[in-house]
Amino acid sequence: MSGITESGTRSLITSRPLLLAFCCAAALPVYAEESITVEGHYSDPVSLIAPAHSPAQQLPASDGADALKTIPGFSVLRSGGSNGDPVLRGMFGSRLMLLTDGVSTQGGCGSRMDTPTAYITPQSYDTITVIKGPQSVLWGPMGSAGTLLFERQPDYYNAPELKGSAELLQGANGRADQNLNLAFGNPHGYVRLDGNHSVADDYRDGYGNRVPGLWRKWNSGVTVGLTPDDDTLAELSVGASDGKARYAGRMMDGSRFARKSAALKLEKYHLSERFSKLSWQLYANDTDHIMDNYSLRQPVGAKRKSEVGGVVMGSRLTGVWEDESTSVTAGADVMRKNHRKKSAGAWRDDARFTQAGLFSEWRQSVTADDTVVVGARIDSVQADDRRGAQNATRHSVLPGMFTRYEYRMPDVPLTFYSGVGYTERFPDYWELFSGKAGQQSFRQLKTEKTLQWDTGVQMHGDKVSAWASAYVGRTADYILFDYSRTPSQASNIDAAVMGAETGANWNLTPTWALTGSLSYAWGENRTDKQPLPQMPPLEGRLALDYTGQKWRTGLLWRVVAPQHRVAQNKGNVTGQDLGPSAGFGVLSWSAGYIFNDHFESRVGIENLFNKYYSEHLNLAGASQFGYATNQQIPEPGRTWWLAMTYHF
Template sequence: MPSFRSATVRPSRRALACALSLALFPLAAAAADGTPDAKTLDRVVVIGTPTQPLTFETDPKLPRQPVPASDGADYLKTIPGFTALRNGGTNGDPVLRGMFGSRLNLLTNDGAMPGACPARMDNPLSYVAPETYDRLTVVKGPQTVLWGPGASAGTVRFQRETPRFDAPGARVQGSLLGGSFGRNDQMLDAAAGAPMGYARMTANRSESGDYRDGNGDVVPSKWRKWNADLGLGWTPDADTLLELSAGTGNGIARYAGRSMDGSQFRRDSLGLRFEKTFHGALRKLEASLYRNEADHVMDNYTLRDPNPMGPMPMPMASNVARTTEGGRVAAQWAWAGFELTAGLDAQTSRHRQRSASGRGAYLALPWQRDANLRDTGAFAEGRWALAAGQHVIAGARVDRAQATDLRATAGMMAMPNPTFGQTRRETLPAGFIRYERDIAGSGFGWYAGVGHTARMPDYWELISPNMGPMGAPNAFAGIRPEKTTQLDVGAQYRGKRVDAWVSAYAGRIDDYILFTYLPGGMMGTTSRATNVDARIHGAEAGGELRPWRDWTLGGSLAWAWGANTTAGTALPQMTPLEGRLSAAWDNGRWSAGALLRVVARQDRVAPDQGNVVGRDLGPSAGFATFALNGGYRVSDRVQLTAGIDNLFDRAYSEHLNLAGSADFGYPALPVRINEPGRTLWLKLNFTP
């Protein structure tokens, strides 16, 4: 088996880690002389709960179990219905209710950051450091039109709040984390300002070595990443904001389930935001611009040795980059019993690539553009108060999308591309309507809504497949837009000692975009993208019981089902039934908690079918894991938390998974990658 090599830590990254640590320790020590008189710091997050119908909100800075997240997809797994397509230590691809890719609208500060890798090694949330954001908002299903096209599965927004100052001052927040397998994180969030404006800087560094699974076997999964963002805001009055922001980041990641590793995850971001609040019928005006660039390098020699017996016996590298620019303008109005938000948004994305054999040889090659994508949309969403506790929420949008194929050659043999220079244009409608009812004085409410959206095939569906539908020259020419119509229903109860909620959905997907993997090709498989019709349905439920003072018991259940009605088979990559049970005790100074996660066996599979990242490898076994956490509030601003994940050191793997690479000694037959064994972690949080 090839040796597992480590990349050298650059001095600048070590300097960032040291600076963050030195900044945080004195602040924590200075605050430690206070005495906690209230539960000012929340307990460890293990199960998310809805804040309103179909909407989940949480603070990503809160401690979390399992071990605090290294990327955006990892944090989403606390919300019932979410999981991630796994490939090792970090950068799993988020999945909601078995739906994947551009069916999820993934936004940071309301801008898009799509990755560049044709196989989504750097999916959009791999560039997100959750703890550097203030709020995570998730809307499940096609039940909003405000935040861009598609979003048939849901909308995910990581957001930073505006720091405002009534007088000159500064605020600092941060954390330190250490854990098993060399886990080592630092985060600093500092803002200084006055009534007229502010400056805010967020920075983080996170790393881990290869982990060991429950059998004690090493799983190649090393990663290291850092991010730094700066925002400068002008606030001439309480109703006005103008903010300029800039950010950058980079990282590395070794993948047990891929033939290459990520040796660069360079991110460069610029943003401009304007907000103005009014006090008449026009309530608010918002406008924003952004520019995000991902510059990603994949190779088989920085974090591993080339496998002389594998499909890439020589050193090889691929450098891909994607620049995405966009903007949004929206206005909010309010009259008696009616609220309306309407506006326009637009986005352009340019993708380029270069690759070569030999260490670093790609750097001498020119870039080649392979695709341009563009979307322009108009939207309106309103909320009517019909009577006390009765509301109707509805929205509509229309998008004009286009994609241009700039590949001169395509396929393994680099044959002339029959769609070179061609542009596809599609008009895509979307809309929803939902009724919500709260029964006064009972704590009970329910809702029912239906939504429809049409989704343009994304870069990974148009360009990445080796083949398109039968009779089409390629996927770019043959794949049709995907159309989803879905019914969502649910109910919530909030009482003095009990909170409970349940949601269910049923949908029809016309022209669902499906990948099928066939034997052959240089990499061992070749992919074909086709359209099929599909049916989906499922449910989630959860609740909290507070039987005694300081005690909280909780639980959640999530189930998803899908069928390929064209072929009469199961829809691939559907998440198995999953349940979580938790218990937490918190007396204001000390806290303790436990989490039991149980996942059922998944037998409904479609072998060798899936998406651009993964495919069904066959049935998967069920498993259960148990975790413990505890905390101590040193003061009203400082909290120490600790946890043990996978307490009993179980050897298990997730259903949504990549097969282990032969480069690391995995067998030729597909074998899922095991999850980490027993993991210990300790985290120090400091809040303003």
């Protein structure tokens, strides 16, 4: 983008015909699979597939956001012990498209107390797929920051079989988890059972002070699959969960996080020589969230309570056509979300969102080493304001598209990619209906328009593997919250972002390995000539691991730089820049032992030297807990944990 002026870039972003021509012409050689501290592989050069459970060297995750923070480029907007909000490359909220088994689950709290990841129990899923940047059109309206897929893999059996695992975890601060994953079946079908229960008390920071952050959670799910032949799958899944959490950074706590869900999936493979797959999915989920200031804390003043929730229903139909060098995936998806509030014992809808989209993604192998991928989608999105006696409606037709060039060097373990993507994002519930966005946000906020270039390279060697990825983007009409005003208000600005992630793995010996990664994100508010708020600081990780035949041990050192580029009192619906933050370094130790084919144990100490520190992306501690104005919530001090797993 070096040859495009600021006015020219904005003109390009807002001119769709020019944009399409630009996307189709932009192809520079570069990408790569990212080799990171979590084990994973790539289904294609931009789709990292990693285990949904936490890496062996870290305390098991308490929710979906906790699981994501191990991946370079991700941060978590912290508010206490659990239920933080994931941030990818400084981007937050609906800029991240997040699906669980193809299903969109969305919270109801106007301040995102019940984030979508708060309803995710990572132990119930097999994999996390991360697609950074607007580089896929297959999973609903394109996320300008990226796409996240928590997925369970279908179970296939050649003979009757029972498999699964049971895990018990005990740790400091009253942490206790029980997880059960059980599956059984035969060549004609299977049943999968998932259950999780997790509790923790308030934790102690590095100075020994108590920090409100307890949680109580449970989750259960049943999946029944039919596989009458090798080319047919019919799967029905139902699930439910609930919990409660105390927040050091909020004036109220969450005393209910109830979720009910159901999904039906039908898939048919090899319909013809070229028509390789047809898939249809139907889903519905219901969330019920209660927040109050008395059930998990001593109330200050009058008791307050609010109950909100949402009902989401959707469907998706896709087909895949392919031959030796070409693959085309096309389809349609629809979704409707009703947001509701309970008053006088009865639910009443206050907002409704309806989305319908068409999409197609084409992958063409030009040579044995060169591949071109092009995708496009168009979405019709409507929002209905049902708060008043007369409903108000707004509607937009939003395009999304990308093109990417991939190159694998012959006879050299190097892979490159380069891609340009464009997407338009409809303002979400929190931007249109939250009181923090202002009274006129429903009528005045424009759709975001993001144009971004993503590029990367990776090397795979016998002993050393390394990767690097980078991005540069511009967003017209970026939605920014300003808390310096009373009341606060959301408005549109022009923004620029860029950053990079890099990492390497070095097998020093057959048993010793050194792994490291580095992430940096930068943002600029070009309208006000200020830094873009809520940008995570430079972060690095270095791990040294020993892995023997029966046991392993390792050290993980996380180092975070100070963050001085801030925009005081500006941010998003959940957080704002409270001021500069200090850097810190935290060292953790872990070990594990495999007793036999069925039983293994792991042990670890997080924050080995009991460091007192706070994350930059953070909420200010609530004054009733003794925190000063704008004082960030401190993280846990030294934390031990022990986990034992039995594999069936």
